[in-house]
Amino acid sequence: MAANFSGSLTQDSDEIKEMYCEECDRHGDGYATAVAFCVDCVDYICVTCQRYHKRQFKTHKIQDSNSMPQDFYFEKCSTHPGQLVKFFCSECSKEACKECKDNEHVNCSDVSHLPTVASDIQKSDELRNFSKNMDQLSKNIKDTEKLLDAKCEVIKKQEENATYACKEQSNKLISTYKQHHQDLIDNFDKKMEDTIAKLKKERSELVQMLSEKGRKFEEKVGKAESNMKEEVVKTNTDFKKVKSEHLYLVGNLKALTVDLEQAQKLGKNCELFIKLKLVKQMCKQIQVTTNQIQHSYIQQYKLNISDIPPKVKSLENQTRFFSLDKVHASAEERKITFNCDINHEFASITSLLVLSEHTLLALSYKRCSLVIFRLEKSKAEYIKETKFNISPWGIAKVSDNKIAVTFPYEEKIRLITFSEEMEVLDTTEIPGHGRCFGIAYSNNHLVVSYRYTGSLEILSMSGKIVKLFDKDDNDQNRSTFPHYLTVSPDNTMIYVSDCGRYSVTCLNFDGMLKSIYKDDQLKFPHQLAVDEYGSVYVCGRDSNNVHQLSCDLTKVKILDKSHGIDTPTSIAYCQNTKRLFVGMNESSKIKVFSVSLE
Known part of the structure; x- marks a missing residue:
């Protein structure tokens, strides 16, 4: 849109009180005061042009100087300098002249006369x-x-x-x-x-x-x-x-x-x-x-x-x-303070997932269901429960409205799509290659762990095996019971909790082992979560604690019973609100903590 008014039209004044005849301007007949407005042509016309216009277009609706639009807009079109900007397209959110309207916005359904659509802007x-x-x-x-x-x-x-x-x-x-x-x-x-x-x-x-x-x-x-x-x-x-x-x-x-x-x-x-x-x-x-x-x-x-x-x-x-x-930021000890409790009645929550800063998902193994909570600043409330025909285990976020859930005893993975109201819109099944437990999403692929083979797979979204990690350099199983896994924020590392070996393993996406975490204070590790700096949080179910680890699996801090932790099995982290959610096997509460750098 042109930034300067034309001198011949504005008469060197920003306080323009009258409109000129557009027909005379187009044909180079000089400046003439407009006394009428053609609704059909969307043109201002002078006395002379009005007489010819009525003869030539007898059916057109003409408004006189009292009823015609008075909110004159004198900006010229940047594409067609000879044309005034007279329209606004709500679909494209752009202003337009007559040529733009007839050419660039011919398929747009909501192109309106600018003075009309802008008439109520002051009170809008x-x-x-x-x-x-x-x-x-x-x-x-x-x-x-x-x-x-x-x-x-x-x-x-x-x-x-x-x-x-x-x-x-x-x-x-x-x-x-x-x-x-x-x-x-x-x-x-x-x-x-x-x-x-x-x-x-x-x-x-x-x-x-x-x-x-x-x-x-x-x-x-x-x-x-x-x-x-x-x-x-x-x-x-x-x-x-x-x-x-x-x-x-x-x-x-x-x-x-x-x-x-x-x-x-x-x-x-x-x-x-x-x-x-x-x-x-x-x-x-x-x-x-x-x-x-x-x-x-x-x-x-x-x-x-x-x-x-x-x-x-x-x-x-x-x-x-x-x-x-x-x-490294992941190795810095976090200040973790209690925020609130989420009370629920859903036994044996195996996995938690923050879908958005306002939505928390939980899988109930015993009730064979997916539970949805709405999150507020200092509280949460139960919204609804979606039932399955068999117990779910692991959960991963695919997009803002799609998740992946493992069903180990069906040997299947389900992709579930939600509406804005968190109603299930679509469910797609992907066959697993055994008892699939842990799951994570990374770069349009799924990372899945299998309990009884101790193996990990990287799958396409259709279920095709892209990579398989089952043996280490000594031809031994990488894990015994890899119930859970997650990936680093930069999608370069995979973290696996092994319930059988009481350890957490870090490997890259080529299957190369990077580090292992074992500690006497970590027993029967369960779900893991990572924050935006790469810190890893892992639940120790039988040790009644949550371990904070650096990205290379060095111990940083332990949350225990002094923080209200008791048999933790599920954990999730919300990057937007800097909150940590911990679900416990022997409790009907989900503990919520605020997390910050010391």
Whole structure:
């Protein structure tokens, strides 16, 4: 759409009170005031053109100057500069001139006259609701600023602590080194009593040599300290850029708000209508970026300081005085606090799945059913139960409205599609290749585990075997009872809980073993879940706990009876709300925890 009004049409004024004749303008007859409007042609016409129009189109409906549309919109079409924008297509959400309407929108069913469709925009729910949303967005950005300030304070504290530790260690290194030199000099001085004349020159040379070595050593330690300081500062450089990104968003939001308010004040409904559509699209992007900023991650690290060797030669030969070990986000201990309990009456829940931040699914093995809960901020309520003819076991999310469920004693997998109201729309069966228990979805494939063969399969969505992992390098079964499995957030790793070996195994999608987790405090492991950082949570049914593991299966934290955990068998994680759901075999409750980085 053109951004500048035509000088001949606007008469160098933004306050246009009259419309010109479009027929005269098209034929180059100059400017003429419009006194009528043809409803059929959707054209404004002058007195002269009205007489000819009535003769030529006797059936057309003509509105006089009192009844014709008065909300004039003078923007020219960007595709057809000679045409005014007079229509709006609700299907495409685009404005259009007459040529655009007849060509580009010929198949659209809802193309309306722009002044007509925009006549009630000032009082519309769309404008009013959008204004409220703008207020909420502004509040979210202000809250984000506070969150950023707090995180920046944490970074500053980290930098100060690391810098102080570097300086302390540098002083110790240099002091120790100087003491070594002084000891050598003192020992030499003792010998000087007998050989002072002979040794004066040697002493002088020794002092000079040690001085030069000391200078070089101080330079080496100082350089190591300087490099370490730079590395500490660079560690969270990307996060620090977030602050400037936030300020840029605030400026954009203010500019958009001013444009919208100005259009409202001028009372130009057509311009307001178009700006509203544009601003709504831009605000969606601002909200997405704001959410990303709110969940930005501070890199944690540990400063390692080398031991000071007892001998000067070893100290001189030392090449590394400091090192910085970055801690992977999955290895950081989470702050896990109780949120609420979900009470239910469904015995033996084998698996949980968060379908969306508002929907939790549970499989009841004994009742042969799928149970659906609606999730709110601090509570949940039962919605409905879908019955099966045989007990289900594992569950995986395929899309926002589709899941995959294993039925080990039918040796089948069912793909179930839901409506928005969580009614079952369609069920498709995929044959398993034995007693299939664990299941996960990854890159349009299903990963399935089989209890009695201890094998894993990667299947196409039609059930065709793409890959089979059954034996390890020693020709032994990979697992004994692989009841559950899940995949990493980046779809590169498969995690399997083995009830027979009391272990959790990590392998890649080529079947290569990456790591194994075994611990005396993990007994009879059941369902697993992963969060957005790659942390793995596994239920220990008989050990009455939940283990938090890093992505390489290193133990990070254990939730036990002190957290209300008792015989946990099922677990699920919601990335949007940062909540962990734990179902227990001996309880009619699902525990809900809030999870955050320490």
